[in-house]
Amino acid sequence: MSVKTLYDKLWDQHVIRSEQDGTALIYIDRHLVHEVTSPQAFEGLRLAGRIPYRLNSILATPDHNVPTSHREQGIADPISRLQVETLDQNCAQFGITEFGLNDLRQGIVHVVGPEQGATLPGMTVVCGDSHTSTHGAFGALAFGIGTSEVEHVMATQCLIQRKSKNMLVKVEGHVNPGITAKDIVLAIIGEIGTAGGTGYAIEFAGEAIQALSMEGRMTVCNMTIEAGARAGMIAVDDTTINYLKDRPFAPKGENWDKAVAAWRDLHSDADAHFDKVVVLEANQIKPQVTWGTSPEMVVPVDANIPDPTAESDAVKRNGMLKALKYMGLNANQPVQEIRLDRVFIGSCTNSRIEDLREAAAAIKGGKVSATVKQAMVVPGSGLVKQQAEQEGLDKIFVEAGFEWRDPGCSMCLAMNADRLEAGEHCASTSNRNFEGRQGQGGRTHLVSPAMAAAAAIAGHFVDITAH
Ligand SMILES: CC(C)[C@H](C(=O)O)[C@@H](O)C(=O)O
Numbered sequence: 001m002s003v004k005t006l007y008d009k010l011w012d013q014h015v016i017r018s019e020q021d022g023t024a025l026i027y028i029d030r031h032l033v034h035e036v037t038s039p040q041a042f043e044g045l046r047l048a049g050r051i052p053y054r055l056n057s058i059l060a061t062p063d064h065n066v067p068t069s070h071r072e073q074g075i076a077d078p079i080s081r082l083q084v085e086t087l088d089q090n091c092a093q094f095g096i097t098e099f100g101l102n103d104l105r106q107g108i109v110h111v112v113g114p115e116q117g118a119t120l121p122g123m124t125v126v127c128g129d130s131h132t133s134t135h136g137a138f139g140a141l142a143f144g145i146g147t148s149e150v151e152h153v154m155a156t157q158c159l160i161q162r163k164s165k166n167m168l169v170k171v172e173g174h175v176n177p178g179i180t181a182k183d184i185v186l187a188i189i190g191e192i193g194t195a196g197g198t199g200y201a202i203e204f205a206g207e208a209i210q211a212l213s214m215e216g217r218m219t220v221c222n223m224t225i226e227a228g229a230r231a232g233m234i235a236v237d238d239t240t241i242n243y244l245k246d247r248p249f250a251p252k253g254e255n256w257d258k259a260v261a262a263w264r265d266l267h268s269d270a271d272a273h274f275d276k277v278v279v280l281e282a283n284q285i286k287p288q289v290t291w292g293t294s295p296e297m298v299v300p301v302d303a304n305i306p307d308p309t310a311e312s313d314a315v316k317r318n319g320m321l322k323a324l325k326y327m328g329l330n331a332n333q334p335v336q337e338i339r340l341d342r343v344f345i346g347s348c349t350n351s352r353i354e355d356l357r358e359a360a361a362a363i364k365g366g367k368v369s370a371t372v373k374q375a376m377v378v379p380g381s382g383l384v385k386q387q388a389e390q391e392g393l394d395k396i397f398v399e400a401g402f403e404w405r406d407p408g409c410s411m412c413l414a415m416n417a418d419r420l421e422a423g424e425h426c427a428s429t430s431n432r433n434f435e436g437r438q439g440q441g442g443r444t445h446l447v448s449p450a451m452a453a454a455a456a457i458a459g460h461f462v463d464i465t466a467h
């Protein structure tokens, strides 16, 4: 038997046909759908008189355009309302399972899929959304697709792809207390850059990755796309299997046992070849804060903002100057001096139960600083929200002065009512800090949930690992 990487195995198990020119037709097991990238796909099906090939492979939920408060009043913005209603109508017409706005199971599609056990090891998982890489945490081949591909998958259950190269990112040893999956992935992106993974499928491995919970692994794989790779993945182990047991969509009884036996092979073989290998030492990773307008513009919280004059590459130097201008920051300024106007804890990167526990723990009885206009916590799904309330986390947040919202993408991107005003600085647990991402002129700093919560209390960034 030939020696394979995890990616090779997943690929080989799904290829239907390969062509001489490198293109291949692959089979898709799971198709997740949200309201933004599906309307034209459904319209295309209708116009061609087609129906979805395998209905039970599809799971839909609205997330980007949903309001995160006063849901009983419906959706005020007409464009958002139309998007969400269109998804409802399409799902009803084609017979697709949808967790609608008022369903307890509704939430961000990348939180909902795994939570339901709809994302399983060994699957190919697609969604018209770049953060589909999240699902690779389960030893699945998961990647985002465009709207025309959404239609193609619905009609045929297949997709035309080219195989990527193999890249291994190994995080060796153990992280220090207070360092989370978010810090690990930001440090990786700081190291390899936002184009570092272009053309590769990345496998994350090493002791520090194995030590992560499924929530943490999802945070890491979620940001693979920010490192330039469409798919990121982590080998299956007991953590994966224990997480999935008894989830609604997971196999049961004898089928579960058979599935687990097959899943145990979902790891790279000992001598598997990777085209590129990057190694990080976990104990060198500090709490990370982005200072610029790209996730690679990241530094440890105890550092100063980099000085463009020290950068020899002219393209990079100009990028840094432009970012500093947009962010209203100066070279060499200590990161901990950055004052925050808003704090957002949520998004498909960091809105799972463990993230909320970490954020609540970092509050330590404090109150949101008077200089912070708004601090909000947006759970990733209705079920995460319910779990958090059962644990009393909502009370910790509300007593400290945070707003406790309903699930959705919320302030991760300005596609709903939650957004930044021009010039505002936001400590955000999301994954993108591009210009205008959280609202026109808004300034995003990507951090972990614990770092965001601590910054809300202090009014500026603080090193949560300092004694
Ligand atoms: C709206 C959607 C297509 C988009 C994506 O693909 O990622 C969004 O989720 C984002 O995070 O920018």
Ligand code: SF4
Pocket (backbone or CB within 6 Å): 063, 064, 108, 129, 131, 347, 348, 349, 408, 409, 412, 413, 430, 431
């Ligand atoms: S939470 Fe943010 S990153 Fe995730 S799917 Fe929604 S908009 Fe995209």
